[in-house]
Amino acid sequence: MSGFTVKPEPVQVPGLTHLHTGKVRELYATASGELVMVATDRVSAYDWVLPTEIPDKGRLLTALSLWWFERLADLAPSHVLSDAPPPGAPADWKGRTLVCRRLDMVPVECVARGYLTGSGLAEYREGGAVCGVALPAGLEDGSRLDEPVFTPATKAEVGEHDENVSFEAVSAQVGAELAGELRELTLALYGRGREIAEERGVLLADTKFEFGRDAGGRLVLADEVLTPDSSRFWPAEGWAPGRPQPSYDKQIIRDWLTSAESGWDRAADTPPPPLPDEVVERTRAKYVEVYERLTGTPVPFG
Ligand SMILES: Nc1ncnc(-c2cnn(Cc3cccc(F)c3)c2)c1Cl
Numbered sequence: 001m002s003g004f005t006v007k008p009e010p011v012q013v014p015g016l017t018h019l020h021t022g023k024v025r026e027l028y029a030t031a032s033g034e035l036v037m038v039a040t041d042r043v044s045a046y047d048w049v050l051p052t053e054i055p056d057k058g059r060l061l062t063a064l065s066l067w068w069f070e071r072l073a074d075l076a077p078s079h080v081l082s083d084a085p086p087p088g089a090p091a092d093w094k095g096r097t098l099v100c101r102r103l104d105m106v107p108v109e110c111v112a113r114g115y116l117t118g119s120g121l122a123e124y125r126e127g128g129a130v131c132g133v134a135l136p137a138g139l140e141d142g143s144r145l146d147e148p149v150f151t152p153a154t155k156a157e158v159g160e161h162d163e164n165v166s167f168e169a170v171s172a173q174v175g176a177e178l179a180g181e182l183r184e185l186t187l188a189l190y191g192r193g194r195e196i197a198e199e200r201g202v203l204l205a206d207t208k209f210e211f212g213r214d215a216g217g218r219l220v221l222a223d224e225v226l227t228p229d230s231s232r233f234w235p236a237e238g239w240a241p242g243r244p245q246p247s248y249d250k251q252i253i254r255d256w257l258t259s260a261e262s263g264w265d266r267a268a269d270t271p272p273p274p275l276p277d278e279v280v281e282r283t284r285a286k287y288v289e290v291y292e293r294l295t296g297t298p299v300p301f302g
Contacts, residue, residue, distance in 0.1 A: 002047035003159045005271040008040075014088045023049050024058075024229060030086055030099070035079075039096040039224070043283070045253045046266055047159075052275040058096035059301055060287045061227040065098075067295050068226040071196060075188050076221040079103055079212065095301055103212025103220055108170055109153040109162050110182050112190030115205040116143045117232065117245065119164055120151055132166035142205075142234075142241040148190050150183040153208075181219060182211060193226045200293050202248070203239055207231035233290055248290045252282045 003023075010018045010026050016036060020027040023044045028036040039058035043050050062083070069078040079100040085093040113120050113130070116139050120130045128134060131151040139145075152170050153162035171179040186209055194204040208230045210223035224230050228249040238246045247254070256279045257264055257272050264272050275283075288299055 002269070004049045005051050008042075011090060013086070013090070016086060016089075025224075029102070033102055034081060035100045035102050036086060036089075037098045037100060037224075038093055043250075043253065045250055045257060045272070047161075048272050050253070050272055050275060052280060054280055054283050054287065056284060056299070056301070057287055060291050060299060061224065061229060062096045062098060063300055064291050064294065065224045065227050068193065069221070072189055072192060072221065072225065075192060076185055076211075076219065077214075078225075079220050079222040100222070101214065101220065103214055103222055105210065105212040105222065106174060106178070106182065106219075107155060108174065108182060108211075109155055110186040110209040110211060111151045111153055111164075111206060112148050112186050112209075113151050113206040114145055114148040114190065114194050115203065115232075115234075115245075116145060117141055117205060119161070120149075120206070123164055131164050132168065140242045142239065142243065142245045144241070148187055148194070150186050151206075152182070185209075185211070185219060189221070189225075193231075197233065197294060198236070200296070201236045202290065202293055203234040203236050203245075205232035205234055205245070228287065228290060233294075249283065249286050252279055252286060 008021060010021055012018065015031055016028040018028050024040055024042040026038040026040065030036060039062045041053035041055055041057045043054050043057060066083060069080055080098050081101055082099040085097040086099065089097065116124055121141055123130045124135055124139060128137065130149060133149050150167065151164055153164050156162045167179060167183060189209055190207055193207060197204045207226055209221060209225060211219050212222045214220050233248040234245045235248060253275065256262055256275065258266065262273055291299055
């Protein structure tokens with residue numbers, strides 16, 4: 001059983017209704033029917049939510065998501081209404097809270113891959129294809145794909161992995177027209193993200209978008225976008241196909257958790273131990289580094 005060591009007790013805020021506790025985020029509703037997404041400093045690795053938080057992670061990823069929403073706005077409207085916490089919210093919600101339009105969410109994880117790794121690589125090794133899309137022979141872990149691929153998944157139950165599905169299955173689920181729109185928009189958004197990231201020496205290996213429809217039926221970009229929690233970012237200088245690529249933000253934690261020093265046995269399905277201060281500080285520095293490298297600006301807080 002992976003997931004939470006101890007499920008956190010959500011902060012109660014007058015006027016807000018707590019709706020959902022995600023691995024690293026909380027979701028609330030306002031009395032007027034808007035949604036409030038709160039990014040915490042929690043971090044997950046190996047499908048576990050770790051008992052140690054990374055200071056400022058929530059603010060760094062919220063600031064990065066907002067930065068990307070602005071640069072994707074010509075391709076898709078976003079659900080974000082405001083980055084100001086609602087009245088009565090705790091002071092430490094500032095900078096890690098987004099008030100969003102409530103949408104009719106499309107029940108498809110819209111994943112685009114420009115490089116082969118993770119579940120895509122596993123599926124490719126099984127049958128030479130990902131989500132039913134045949135790929136050339138001879139690809140390795142981290143291989144760059146000639147063309148980015150839309151590899152949708154269905155949202156898994158809590159604690160389970162999302163399941164990769166074919167475009168045909170998505171068409172059967174949401175209709176061929178919407179499935180086509182989702183693929184086209186997902187690949188366009190990925191292409192924009194990859195282009196901007198590569199200009200800054202960062203490879204966007206893959207990313208997951210979530211869409212909803214507004215009252216007018218228009219597709220709106222929801223959730224978070226192009227953050228290290230929804231995407232794999234690799235430093236370009238460390239890229240070499242044929243082995244796992246160093247992940248910008250999670251590698252330090254993964255390496256420590258799988259080292260003898262942690263005393264943790266991932267296969268034993270026991271909760272991971274707390275992280276040493278040095279691992280926390282180095283991981284925080286990585287989140288700062290990916291924010292500053294992508295946006296070209298210093299983090300917007302102390
Ligand atoms: N604009 C929207 N309209 C309707 N539903 C959503 C929605 C529902 N769930 N999620 C994922 C999630 C986001 C944060 C914290 C969590 F715990 C879970 C997003 C959104 Cl963003």
